[in-house]
Amino acid sequence: MKLPETTEWALHCVTALAQVPDEAVSRVQLAEHFALPAPYLSKQLALLVRGGVLSATTGPRGGFRLARPASDITLLDVVEAVDGSRDPYVCREIRQQGRGAAPPGECKDRCILAQKMRDAHDAWRESLQGVTVASLVDTLAASTVARTRASLSRAES
Amino acid sequence: MKLPETTEWALHCVTALAQVPDEAVSRVQLAEHFALPAPYLSKQLALLVRGGVLSATTGPRGGFRLARPASDITLLDVVEAVDGSRDPYVCREIRQQGRGAAPPGECKDRCILAQKMRDAHDAWRESLQGVTVASLVDTLAASTVARTRASLSRAES
Numbered sequence: 001m002k003l004p005e006t007t008e009w010a011l012h013c014v015t016a017l018a019q020v021p022d023e024a025v026s027r028v029q030l031a032e033h034f035a036l037p038a039p040y041l042s043k044q045l046a047l048l049v050r051g052g053v054l055s056a057t058t059g060p061r062g063g064f065r066l067a068r069p070a071s072d073i074t075l076l077d078v079v080e081a082v083d084g085s086r087d088p089y090v091c092r093e094i095r096q097q098g099r100g101a102a103p104p105g106e107c108k109d110r111c112i113l114a115q116k117m118r119d120a121h122d123a124w125r126e127s128l129q130g131v132t133v134a135s136l137v138d139t140l141a142a143s144t145v146a147r148t149r150a151s152l153s154r155a156e157s
Numbered sequence: 158m159k160l161p162e163t164t165e166w167a168l169h170c171v172t173a174l175a176q177v178p179d180e181a182v183s184r185v186q187l188a189e190h191f192a193l194p195a196p197y198l199s200k201q202l203a204l205l206v207r208g209g210v211l212s213a214t215t216g217p218r219g220g221f222r223l224a225r226p227a228s229d230i231t232l233l234d235v236v237e238a239v240d241g242s243r244d245p246y247v248c249r250e251i252r253q254q255g256r257g258a259a260p261p262g263e264c265k266d267r268c269i270l271a272q273k274m275r276d277a278h279d280a281w282r283e284s285l286q287g288v289t290v291a292s293l294v295d296t297l298a299a300s301t302v303a304r305t306r307a308s309l310s311r312a313e314s
């Protein structure tokens with residue numbers, strides 16, 4: 001079970017954008033800020049836009065910004081926008097296979113093992129849903145926020 | 158993020174063995190019980206032995222059984238034995254990269270994003286740790302347990 005490297009990109013891009021709420025930041029600026037490959041970053045930014053986490057504007061002053069206040073964006077929103085919301089555990093109804101197969105009539109309820117695996121996924125989701133991007137930005141040192149602003153603000157770059 | 162199909166095999170094999178506590182069940186019996194490919198199942202059974210969930214005995218009456226009472230085996234024990242215990246989120250210290258890089262002195266603590274992702278993984282682990290194999294067997298219908306016993310007991314096969 002593994003999340004891709006790009007999950008970290010998405011989490012950090014959203015957290016960075018939350019620190020410059022008045023700016024539209026270009027893909028190239030974000031790529032340089034984190035030393036990421038801009039073409040690959042594009043796909044993640046597009047997923048964040050599609051997932052309603054970011055909004056994009058075009059034109060010379062265009063770029064990406066949060067689609068809503070950072071206090072309304074949770075880590076779950078970010079992770080599911082780029083990685084999807086599917087349960088990592090997939091039940092293939094093994095209980096209905098082989099010599100020990102349960103008859104269909106006994107399989108109307110979800111298998112208890114699949115239920116418990118789903119409960120664990122729900123616990124994971126709830127944990128991430130309880131953390132807003134705003135609450136993370138609040139924990140950052142002033143020097144960190146100043147550095148992000150200096151790097152991403154067009155006025156200062 | 159995805160768990161392999163074999164996670165379901167492991168969960169069901171352990172739950173099945175918990176229903177025949179007095180038997181050593183062979184790899185072939187387990188494979189036939191669930192219609193699984195015996196050679197691939199071997200690897201999962203070996204991982205469950207290595208993880209301390211099952212014990213294996215050799216000889217004509219040999220096979221697999223639980224290594225300890227089902228009340229002492231949690232779903233986390235089973236899943237981690239076959240899939241490992243690594244956090245699916247890997248932090249590559251993106252905060253120290255690029256134009257916005259934080260100096261090493263500011264990175265002594267784990268990044269708050271990595272911390273929150275770890276918290277979510279811990280919540281997933283705790284959820285699975287709270288469920289024993291014995292508690293699952295207790296929920297099974299008597300007819301299910303009787304069918305498992307008939308399929309896996311050497312006396313009756």
Ligand code: FES
Nearest residue numbers: 091093094095111
């Ligand atoms: S049948 Fe899929 S988890 Fe039990």
Ligand code: FES
Nearest residue numbers: 248250251252268
């Ligand atoms: S540096 Fe890896 S999650 Fe922040």
